[in-house]
Amino acid sequence: MNKDIYILGIETSCDETAASVVKNGTEIISNVVASQIESHKRFGGVVPEIASRHHVEQITLVIEEALQLAGLEPHQLNAVAVTEGPGLVGALLIGVNAAKAFAFAHQLPLVGVHHIAGHIYANRLEQEMEFPLLALVISGGHTELIYMKEHGNFTVIGETRDDAAGEAYDKVARTLDLPYPGGPHIDRLAHASEKAIAFPRIWLEEGSYDFSFSGLKSSVLNYMHNAAQRGETVAPEHVAAGFQNSVVEVVTGKTVRAAEEYKVRQVIAAGGVAANKGLRNSLESAFQEKEIPFYIPSLPLCTDNAAMIAAAGTVMYEKGLLGTMAMNGRPGMPLTSWI
Ligand code: KG4
Ligand code: ZN
Numbered sequence: 001m002n003k004d005i006y007i008l009g010i011e012t013s014c015d016e017t018a019a020s021v022v023k024n025g026t027e028i029i030s031n032v033v034a035s036q037i038e039s040h041k042r043f044g045g046v047v048p049e050i051a052s053r054h055h056v057e058q059i060t061l062v063i064e065e066a067l068q069l070a071g072l073e074p075h076q077l078n079a080v081a082v083t084e085g086p087g088l089v090g091a092l093l094i095g096v097n098a099a100k101a102f103a104f105a106h107q108l109p110l111v112g113v114h115h116i117a118g119h120i121y122a123n124r125l126e127q128e129m130e131f132p133l134l135a136l137v138i139s140g141g142h143t144e145l146i147y148m149k150e151h152g153n154f155t156v157i158g159e160t161r162d163d164a165a166g167e168a169y170d171k172v173a174r175t176l177d178l179p180y181p182g183g184p185h186i187d188r189l190a191h192a193s194e195k196a197i198a199f200p201r202i203w204l205e206e207g208s209y210d211f212s213f214s215g216l217k218s219s220v221l222n223y224m225h226n227a228a229q230r231g232e233t234v235a236p237e238h239v240a241a242g243f244q245n246s247v248v249e250v251v252t253g254k255t256v257r258a259a260e261e262y263k264v265r266q267v268i269a270a271g272g273v274a275a276n277k278g279l280r281n282s283l284e285s286a287f288q289e290k291e292i293p294f295y296i297p298s299l300p301l302c303t304d305n306a307a308m309i310a311a312a313g314t315v316m317y318e319k320g321l322l323g324t325m326a327m328n329g330r331p332g333m334p335l336t337s338w339i
Helices: 037-041 048-070 089-105 115-125 165-175 183-190 214-229 236-261 277-290 307-318
Strands: 006-011 016-023 027-035 079-085 110-114 133-138 143-148 154-159 266-270
Touching: 006 048, 006 089, 006 115, 006 307, 016 048, 016 307, 027 048, 037 048, 048 089, 079 089, 079 115, 079 307, 089 110, 110 115, 110 307, 115 133, 115 143, 115 154, 115 266, 115 307, 133 236, 143 236, 154 236, 165 183, 165 214, 165 236, 183 236, 183 277, 214 236, 236 266, 236 277, 266 277
Parallel strands: 006 079, 079 110, 133 266
Antiparallel strands: 006 016, 016 027, 133 143, 143 154
């Protein structure tokens, strides 16, 4: 008897329509991502209605392609895993309904996955997870530090109180007239500066693992505004470097402190902002110094994809955590442990 587990993953929580087949929760068989970035670019951010419309157009094609590339028929799958939340409600609904229809048509179990659990489990597609583990999930929608005692056991020890880090990156980029998404542009500019502007470090109360980026964003906007009023030209690279230095120092500082306090055996980072070169370098050298193993998945697995949903969904499937045909998109879904 073939004991391998093949899961079809579906992800539509934001602006990527994605489907993937993953074997045994660790091996990518196919991974298809249709990005909508071009459509949202001229608005400087994700427009929910446009995202939903694109998902509707793409979802069936993306699922078909994922199966075709995997060389599998639906009856060879063990289950369908889909992002149940959090995310944009209209966007989530497209994926959830596609998953329900597929599961019903092919008589397959359905698994509802939390998007952040997906980001964390993206790591398992590249190396085995060691527990206790600390995950830094840092993207356009999230900035969270999550402690995991074992598989499926999540404790959020810190999170943003306002903007997500990626959101702050995108807003600062906009004031510098950089295209959306701004993160990679700020990252590139920051490396071209030798005179970073000093912006505040937002540490919050002593001992807190929470984050706040809106104050930093306001400092940057005020700086730009004051310079404009004085008729001064600002060097965008110095602004970019100053902003990035502040984000990197605080995120690295809190992540390292949490890893030490919780005595973890592995630290992983995930989400679009984990692609940031400044942050990567800073985290890598900090953890090297502390001799704590630290990993970031490769870029296509850092940003939104469905392989990560299938990877997390496989563990849930193995634990018997199945969804029902009453599943709905849950925009504010909390991250709860799989017990
Ligand atoms: O994980 P992701 O693809 O989508 C969400 O779940 O949000 O992350 C997208 C975010 C955007 O805000 C983008 O500006 C940011 O990740 N990002 C970066 C970099 N590459 C992408 N931020 C900073 N530096 C980068 N190199
Ligand atoms: Zn994401």
